[in-house]
Amino acid sequence: MPHPLDSTDSPRWQRRPTERRREILDAAAMVFGAHGFDAATVAEVAEGAGVSPGTVIHYFGSKAALFKAVMEDRLASGMEEDEALLIAHRGTYADLLCMLLERMWDRMNRPGTAELILVGMAQSSSCPEAYETVSGEMVARCPRLLRGVLQAGIDAGEFRPVDVEKVSKVVAASVLGLVVGYRRFAPLNPGPPVDPKLVLAELMDMVRCGLKSGS
Numbered sequence: 001m002p003h004p005l006d007s008t009d010s011p012r013w014q015r016r017p018t019e020r021r022r023e024i025l026d027a028a029a030m031v032f033g034a035h036g037f038d039a040a041t042v043a044e045v046a047e048g049a050g051v052s053p054g055t056v057i058h059y060f061g062s063k064a065a066l067f068k069a070v071m072e073d074r075l076a077s078g079m080e081e082d083e084a085l086l087i088a089h090r091g092t093y094a095d096l097l098c099m100l101l102e103r104m105w106d107r108m109n110r111p112g113t114a115e116l117i118l119v120g121m122a123q124s125s126s127c128p129e130a131y132e133t134v135s136g137e138m139v140a141r142c143p144r145l146l147r148g149v150l151q152a153g154i155d156a157g158e159f160r161p162v163d164v165e166k167v168s169k170v171v172a173a174s175v176l177g178l179v180v181g182y183r184r185f186a187p188l189n190p191g192p193p194v195d196p197k198l199v200l201a202e203l204m205d206m207v208r209c210g211l212k213s214g215s
Contacts, residue, residue: 021059023049028070033115037067037123068129071120074113078103079141086148093153094211098204100149104142104175105200114183117176143168150211159211167211174203 027048031040042063046053060066082100089096108114120127146168153159182196 020051024051024056024059025070025073028066029074029112029116032067032070032119033112036119037126064127064129067127071116074110074116078107082145086145093149093156093158094208097149097207100145101175101204102200105179108179114180117180143172146171157213160213171207178203
């Protein structure tokens with residue numbers, strides 16, 4: 001049976017270094033998300049990626065460095081594109097805000113990411129570098145981007161005047177809370193499951209209505 005992480009027909013020893021690195025990161029996301037930092041092992045990550053433990057160490061140096069790299073890969077990837085969208089935007093800021101929230105939602109909904117965020121938040125002592133990555137992206141960089149959109153919308157007369165510092169943190173925390181809460185608690189809720197995309201749509205509608213100039 002082929003390994004579940006295999007994505008091409010070529011043997012693993014023929015893969016390019018970038019492909020091998022990607023496989024290790026994806027495997028590490030699942031292992032760290034499932035077991036936490038302290039209990040996870042390099043051997044488990046190597047098994048998931050179909051490589052030797054020595055190969056994992058060759059690419060990342062240590063378990064702590066691998067964990068930090070996984071956090072950066074899952075949280076920071078795409079942020080540069082988000083920031084470029086703000087600079088180059090020509091449409092309404094409400095549309096841009098919703099686009100950014102959806103991109104944020106999609107990144108955090110990648111398999112293992114919500115679990116990784118919780119693990120990273122809990123590892124302030126075991127792996128402070130990973131904790132700093134989580135806090136830097138979710139507490140600083142993401143709200144800073146949202147502040148830029150909110151302020152631009154206010155300046156353009158599209159949004160009503162609000163405290164952009166507070167509102168940006170509320171919106172960022174709402175998306176994070178919805179993702180983590182759904183992944184953690186949805187299986188415990190009685191009744192049929194709710195499409196998470198519909199939940200996101202409701203949040204974005206509330207944000208639109210709350211920011212609309214004259215509301």
